[in-house]
Amino acid sequence: MTVYGKEGHTAADHLHTREMILNMGPAHPAMHGTVKMILTLDGETIKDADIHVGYLHRGFEKMCEEQTWNQVMPYTDRLNYSSPLINNMGYAMAVEKIAGIEITPRCRWIRTLVSELSRITDHITCIGAQALELAAYSPFLYGIEARELLYQLIEELTGARLTVSYARIGGLRHDLTDTFEAHYRERLPRIHQLLEDVHRLLTKNRIYYDRMAGTGVISAEDAIDYGFSGPVLRSTGVTYDVRKNYPYLAYGDVDFEVPVGSEGDNYDRYLVRVEEIKQSLRIIDQCFKNMPDGPVNIEDWNVVLPPKEEVYNTIEGMIAHFKIIMHGSDIPEGEAYSYVEGANGELGFYVVSSGGRGPYKMHVRGPSLHLMQGIHKMILGGMIADLVPTFDSINMIGGEIDR
């Protein structure tokens, strides 16, 4: 008979102490998309993690290689579906880089403006969803209301909330609508109020702070080695922001700051995102102020569709239209790697042209892939409950990892 409590017979001697393997995801509510993590647990401590990002495989790159240059645009909407406008601009810039196309000043400013709108929607989604998964439901609702206000604005501009396809090679689909600025200004007080509500609910919330501070820590050295970028890299104190380091579009002409953290933990990533939203609002304001008048598209009908009056009334216009629709634009032979600051970090497009009607090779450098390959550095040795805010704070988007 076993007598507990006597020497040599503690309860621990008779309990299972082996490590447990836990398959977390893909149906776990805290896992996004098709991600699953095979965790080796000692109690609740994570000893080992094997991360599978899964096969969402939609064949993005394969499809792009079959399309004409302009037909690729709708596919890019679906990369990081929280900030589709940035993807649009990134792709258009890559093709323009190969072809040596200089876009018009007004187009540069509009692209900057809409990119920042997208950045805000992305960051709000991330912050809201993160709070939601830590059981704070209200900030999610406030965040989503703010995002909704911006989505309506984007819908007014592009006709779609998410699948925007707003950019064109050499310009944009069309200029801003006449009421765009007025509608933005109308919504702005409410957006500020909602952001303030989220801030007051979360930033000094004891529970939120305890779960975020000191969890999911990564050092600057590791972050760089794993190819991190965006808010996660900046939370470690590295001031790398493509918008500042390699100014593109109108970012060189606007005044904004790049917030950085110091600890590299979840709480710093939250603070960085909150501050970036404020900076984005600043940039949008400056865009409205400084945006020049003028055309949004270049005049070259080899790459940009001619205006409809020309198509219906002149033979040249009609031929140009027909040529682009039926054959596509001819982009000279070459290759280019063009990168923009996506909401999650450096979003790069590596495009190879063999002089044909579409890309010969198309590769997306999505920041999420690099964040996911280093996530084990943030979760190993931590508790399983810390995995949830960590995974949310890197804001992995499955569409971006897909090839």
Place this chain on the structure above:
Amino acid sequence: MSVALVAAIQSRFGDAILDSHDLAGDDTVTLRKDALVDVCRYLREDPSCQMEMLVDVTAIDWQEKRSERYEVVYHLHSLSLKHRLRIKVAVSEEDLTVPTLTGIWRGANWPERETWDMYGIRFDGHPDLRRLLLYPEFEGHPLRKDYPVRGYQPLVDMPSLPVDREDSEE
């Protein structure tokens, strides 16, 4: 800046550079395959290069357009010195291997797995060369140009669920 980088590689490694260009402002060097690791280690560690970040790895399938069918493409970036470099290595169909760079940048791990997954190019010395996005039973490598756009895959048998023997014995 980066012209100096190309010149530095040239002077140190002599004939390692087979070709170089700066189309659209992107400095690019094509290296001999056997020189890849040494050049990359130099680029990472030398104070005048400081390429701390491996931004991206991918490949291009040239089919019969080139004598060597594939080209593996690396993008490097120096955060401190603000320069970038693209490195290309030709890979022939007979010898589909490239030395891994995981010993230099840990961040080479997943991008190399992705390239193996999509193009079937092996990275010699890679610690964990499994498919990244697709499932293990997938046949072929989808981003090769000869993989059909509407390719179909055979059905995979569902493995029988493993029984936890230790539990059933107790």
